[in-house]
Amino acid sequence: MIRISIDAMGGDHGPSVVMPALAKVARRRPDVNFIVFGRTDAVRPELDKFPALAAVTQFVHCDIAVRMDDKPSQALRHGRWKSSMWRAIEAVKSGDADACVSAGNTGALMAMSKFCLRTMANIERPAIAAIWPTARGESVVLDVGATIGADSHQLVDFSILGAAMARAVFGTERPSVGLLNVGVEEIKGQEEVKDAGRLLREANLASMQYHGFVEGDDIGKGVVDVVVTEGFAGNIALKTAEGTARQIAGYLREAMSRTLMARIGYMLAKGAFDRLREKMDVRKANGGVFLGLNGIVVKSHGGTDDEGFAAAIELAYDMIRNRLLDRIEADLDLFHARQPYSARPAAPENAKQ
Amino acid sequence: MIRISIDAMGGDHGPSVVMPALAKVARRRPDVNFIVFGRTDAVRPELDKFPALAAVTQFVHCDIAVRMDDKPSQALRHGRWKSSMWRAIEAVKSGDADACVSAGNTGALMAMSKFCLRTMANIERPAIAAIWPTARGESVVLDVGATIGADSHQLVDFSILGAAMARAVFGTERPSVGLLNVGVEEIKGQEEVKDAGRLLREANLASMQYHGFVEGDDIGKGVVDVVVTEGFAGNIALKTAEGTARQIAGYLREAMSRTLMARIGYMLAKGAFDRLREKMDVRKANGGVFLGLNGIVVKSHGGTDDEGFAAAIELAYDMIRNRLLDRIEADLDLFHARQPYSARPAAPENAKQ
Structure with a gap:
């Protein structure tokens, strides 16, 4: 059985969205058990439905x-x-659950997850990974906002974490990894990004294929399976893409309702529009994954509906089934076996305790 | 008369795109003169058409x-x-032209522009500003890739430059200005961004209305007239948005050609689709403006067609007509009259010569 702990009180709608989502997942995945944490008066009536x-x-x-x-x-x-929220995370630590899902606020969830689960050995900082729909399928993009700034070693860590996630979620054997950079020659890139590229090329890891630098428009093209960047640029990229998608959807709606001809055309092409809507459906890619901790925590969008929350749970489910944490640990061990930890700057604060 | 100098050799297609673009602008703006620089054998035959x-x-x-x-x-x-390229820029310095337009490579154009025109007094670093189509119209976004990283004073400079451009291009009297930031609480923001926010709030400038922080998805919503960020995040945001728009256009094309019904619907709604295409037309927003130099230089996309290059020229035209440089100088003077320059770190390298 796969056991998932749920913070039922998170998100804009709380248990009224969370419970229908769990019900969906329970129907679709008969091998899942839940531990649900929340206030009895809020959760019980919804659960009893x-x-x-x-x-x-x-x-x-x-x-x-x-x-x-x-x-x-x-x-x-x-x-x-x-x-x-805390109790749901703690269930992962105690071994009562294999992963935790919450739609609660990101900052609090990350702070509590770090405090309770701690970062993995050899990992200085956790990252938040998003699944990004691309023209070729999906990619993993990280960090989309756990911390601001990252040195070259942290970018290498993120690459290892992201590649392990791509293998667990997409089943790609040796995912391609790109470092997000700017394309203007000579000013090309922060030093950290350049150094990380050098480290990844030299390491030539079995767990990933290092592609080189990618630019912002390469994310949507699906040029690589994993896009790595620090949290400031990653968060801005993610939100900018979401904003652009919404903006274009707005243009489309407006254009299709302006004239009678357009409305008739819209009705005839409704199947195609539904398909398009499905492609653009952000709910399906819902779920920010906290990577680098001793446990799997998935953050669902606060404003999502039951289908979106169900997608976040199913993402956690896939990662558990595909033994994400074991993969990460093995990949980190392999990397550090070649690259002695002593070569890296000390990180007393975040070291595993 | 407005005099614009043109580097005819830049871009993927050179004079075969540049000359038809100039011809379009000459037809639409009777008060424009051009000085065109290039190789005779390449330019003359195209010009003579x-x-x-x-x-x-x-x-x-x-x-x-x-x-x-x-x-x-x-x-x-x-x-x-x-x-x-050099000669076209130099024509601005010598006063033979009011602005320069080139589709040549960005890094070279920026390096030459800096070398030839120098940064304005009180400006440490130039920025590249883009015009960003939004749900509410258009916004100015800068820096989209001139330099990586910016301290708080440079972000304030960019705000003044961007607000002056918004006034010149959109005619908004007191444009709203937002600093691009990430929305995750507590890790909210780089120190530079926070400090810049404080400086802008305290300065309470007549030339702009400081709005506060904006996030990536606020750009497309058109929450503010001017979005300010450093060049790494700005470049990634711009390219990510372009990539997302292309990706969705691809989905739409695919969806509309899959079934007979969809194709019929598409034909009926063709007017609406044309309208949508026009809204999404990146050519209309073509032109990165180099701000902070003693002269106006506009960078056109290298791969654009004649309509796109014409848009870049017309952007230069608007800025000249609306006396962008005078506005910037006046705004900078006003700001520095209150905020003594000595309070800022020295910047010997980039100081005006």
Whole structure:
């Protein structure tokens, strides 16, 4: 059985979206059990609507719910040990669950995950990885906002983490990895990015195929399976792409409703538009994966619906089934066996405890 | 008369695209004169196809053309003083032209422009500004790739430059300005971005309305008239948006040609699709503007067609007509009258000579 812990209180809609999502997943994946954390008065009525779900779910009451606008420090102060978010993460640490999914606020979820699960040995900083729909399928993009800035060693770590995730989620044996960079000659690239490229080329890892630099427009083309960058640029790239997709969808809607002819044409081509909508459906790519921690945590979009939350759970499911953490550990060991850790700058703060 | 100098040898197609573009602009703007720099054997035959254009054009032969793949240092070494690119820029310096347009390679064009025109007094670094189509119209986004990284003072400079451009190009009296940032709480923002925000808020400039931070998806929404960021994130945001737009256009094409019904629907709604295509037409927003130099230089996309190159020229035209440089100088003076220059770190390298 695969056991997933759920923070039922996260997201804009809480249990009223989370429970229908769990019910969907329970129907589609008969080998899943849930441990659900939340306030009884909020969760129970929603859970009781789905008897088949209730049969595979253990519910645990928690008084405290982290609010969507809590700062990470506030959330830690009020919610450590006892909030639904903390308890869901802790279930992964204790081994009661294989992964945790929450639609709660990203900063709080990351702060608690770091505090509770700690970063893996040899990893200085965690990253958030997104699944990015491309013209050729899907790619993994990281870091999309865990931390700002990354040195060359951290970019190499992100590459190893991202490649392991691509193998677990896409089944690609030796995923291609590109470092996000700018294309203007001579100013080409931050020093960190250049150094990371050199390190990856020299390491010539079995777990990935290092492609070289990629530019912003290469992400959507699907030029590589894994796009690696630091969290500031990655977050801006992700949100800019989402904004552009929404903008074009708006143009399209407006264009198709302006004239009678356009409306008739729209009706005739409705199947095609539905297909397009499905392609552009951000819910299917919902789920930011926290990588580099001793446990799998998936962050769902706060505003998503049940289908989107279900997609985030199924992403966690795939990663558990495909033994993501074992892969990461093996890849890190392989890399550090060649590249002695002593060659890297010390990172006392984030070292595993 | 407005006088524009043209590097006819730049871009993937050279004079065969540049001359038809000039002919279009000459037809649409009767108050424009051109000085065209290039190799006689390449330019003359194309120019002679448009007698009306030839009548308002002074042609100057240059032996050397900067190649699209020249590194900036190579371009400077081989092309300084004598290439068509250099001469076109120099025409702005000498006062023979009011602005320069080239589709040549960005790095070389920026290096030569900096070398020849120098940065303005009080400006440490130039920026490249792009016009970004949004759901509400258009915004100015800078820096999209002139340099990597920017400290808080440079971000303030970019804000002043971008606001002046928005006033010149859109006619907005007091454009709103936002600093691009990431939305994850607590890690919110690089220190430089936070400091720049504080400086802009305190300065409370008459030339702009400082809005605060914006995120990647706010660009396409048109939340502010001017989006300010450093060149690495800005370049990645711009290219990511272009890539996303192309990706969706590809989905749409594919969806509309899959079934007979979709094809019929497409034909009926063709007017709407044409409207959509026009909205998404990147050619109309063609032209990266180099800001912060003692002269206006516009970089056209290398791969654009004559309509795109014409758009870049017309952008230069608008900025000249609306006295962009005077506005920038006045705004900088106003800002520095309150904020003594001595409060800023010295920048010996880039100081005006």
